[in-house]
Amino acid sequence: PAPGPGLLVTRHLPAGRLGGIRPLHRRPGGAEPNLAPGLLPLLAERYGCPVAPQDVLCWILAVGRPGPRGHEVPLTADPERWHAGLDLGRRLLAVQVRGVDGGEPPRLPGGRRPYVRSAVQAWPDGLDWDPETETLSLGSGTVSPVPRAAWEYAVPGTPAGSGGPGAGTPVLRAWFAARCTHRGPGAEGLEALGPAEWPQAWTSELPALVTALALLADLAPEREAFTPGPLLSRAGLTAAGVLPVPVWSRRPASVLDHREEGPGGQFALL
Structure with a gap:
């Protein structure tokens, strides 16, 4: 069979060096999405609906593919393709987090349980x-x-x-x-x-x-066949101010709840 997507989602901090790990948020409490500043408002405007950080995560699960510089994530310019990708990505996410958000844990295709x-x-x-x-x-x-x-x-x-x-x-x-x-x-x-x-x-x-592996295998053909349609261009993202990504957004974010002081925004520990 074809290999799986290679994009995994977890609520736990992975142990060991398992490749590139990207948190969805930069700070505790989900206060700062780990996304290019300005991306969410731009997508909301293009698709005509609110776009949350988890929506982008679901889109990544649906369309992310290995590329020369890691996983590449094309952004569609078509609102219908966006919603179709969200539907697929949400099902992939539900399988990977295995019901931790509440509700009944998933079953095998056909309704069986191991x-x-x-x-x-x-x-x-x-x-x-x-x-x-x-x-x-x-x-x-x-x-x-x-x-x-x-x-x-x-x-x-x-x-x-x-x-x-x-x-x-x-x-x-x-x-x-x-x-x-x-x-x-x-x-x-x-x-x-x-x-x-x-x-x-x-x-x-x-x-x-x-159960998770069987469900991911069941979704694999749909994911493989999914295409994002017409794409948002790099020039368009640049004109909207999303690119280039600011240097500060690539630096580690503070996990402190108060404003930091000192050189470079560091908090003095005495």
Whole structure:
């Protein structure tokens, strides 16, 4: 199957160096979107509707594609394409955050739910999948149903040295390998630290992960076929004052609630 989108959304701070991480907001409380100043008002004017930071995030999920300088995000000039992209992006976002905003957690395509059928009693030697019974096995532990789409779902690899999986590595196998790193023969120092026994909490993660992967695979053809239509031009963004992006907006933002003082806006700590 084709690799997944490579754009992941999480409410948690990712551990390790997993490639480019971009917060949606620059400051706590969502007070300052991590977007080019002036972009949201411009998009609202062009599309004839309010545009929130999360709308831009959903658009990115729908249209973002790998490019020479990272993921490229074309901005449509067509309000209808914008709304179509938002619909797709919102469904992708709902799958990735897995119901944390409330409501019923998502189900597999067709309405099924995977369950842990048997617990892992000892550290599993490997991860296997039975296509006939749609059962995922970790030693004595089993989870089912696990559709083929979830078992085979893969995302593009992260840059060399970043600690991520290789290109096209199926997510479930990468998930298992990451939890066994400390038991490898080459593990040294901090890399060798880890639980001596398989935590049951890890097994409990699998049903939600399997569901998310299956739903992302189900949405993949629609995402692959989606096109943004006519685009906003660089010249137009420049004329609107969105480009070039101000230097200050690329610098780390303050997380303090009061106005900073001192050279360069630094707050003096005495």
